Amino acid sequence: MVTLAEVARHAGVSASTVSYVLSGKRTISTPTRERVERSIRELGYHPNAGARALASAKSNIIALMMPLRTEMYVPVMTDIAVAVATTAREQAHDVLLVTGHEGPAAVRRVVGSGLADAMILMDVELEDGRLPLVREAHRPAVLIGLPADAADLTCVDLDFAATGRLCVDHLADLGHRDIAVVGEAAAVYERRTGFAERTVQGVRERAAELGVRVLHRPCEGSYESVAGTLARIFDERPATTGFVVQNEAAIGPLLGLLRQQGRAVPEDISVVAVCPDHVATQTSVALTSVAIPAQEMGRRAVDLVMAKMREASAEPVVELLPPQLTVRASTGPAPAAPRTGPAVPAAR
Structure with missing residues (x-):
């Protein structure tokens, strides 16, 4: 490892001059400072972080x-x-x-x-x-x-509140009047984590303004949890045709379960996700999404x-x-007659 003394010898200056160049505590002439900096670069010298912190009261x-x-x-x-x-x-x-x-x-x-x-x-x-x-x-x-x-x-x-409003606007513009939010795990809401709370707040506020019904259900993200959440949503709101998903782990199981139940996306059910673009584009149906x-x-x-x-x-x-909402293949016009009959059992 290159030492400060070696830099000083290479630059033809004292060790204290190198130290002053590094710390900026004293004014050093431009030619000398440039010579020292050149030696630092050529030798690959890296000041010790602890010593630098003691000298400057800063750790960087x-x-x-x-x-x-x-x-x-x-x-x-x-x-x-x-x-x-x-x-x-x-x-x-x-x-x-x-x-x-x-x-x-x-x-x-x-x-x-x-x-x-x-x-x-x-x-x-x-x-x-x-x-x-x-x-x-x-x-x-x-x-x-x-x-x-x-x-x-x-x-x-x-702006997660605006994100929630944007998702509702998109689904409402397509004619969806019953929307379900598949949210994060229950613990996220119990801790009142800001991003999750604000998204649901935005969804509810915009839905109320537009006369859209909303059902929000937290979900752990496992296949079994998503299956139970989906069953409860359709039990409580059989006319649900639009989903907003803010839970990356739930996306794959949700699409698979809808397919098992004979609910086509987007013909029967439209899905909007709040997730990274790479998640939205690598699913079985490319998802309309708001990117994080x-x-x-x-x-x-x-x-x-x-x-x-x-x-x-x-x-x-x-x-x-x-x-920014990107429209992909997972959203379309609300069906004229939402499917409300019994679904195929969601068993694996």
């Missing part, structure tokens, strides 16, 4: 709090995390990944350790227990998600937190990315 590390829960769709969270990490690296920062779901304790640990200059929080709940500590810490922080009270906080998220802009959210979170690090007095902002 961003803590990404990404609780990994069994009921969450991990690929989307991973896509966001990769976007955060690559964007941070482009701006000479590294990412400390905090995956436990310790709530406020995780914030205390990150702030108390001094390992990170800033924080990005994912899996944001409407009444998130981490937020009082985030406000008190006076450390740059950005939320990927939107709590009920975003005062004094900087947030970036897909995971990479854009991750990039914007880093840009926002870097701006807060550069200027501590930067005003808090809430950026809600507008949803």
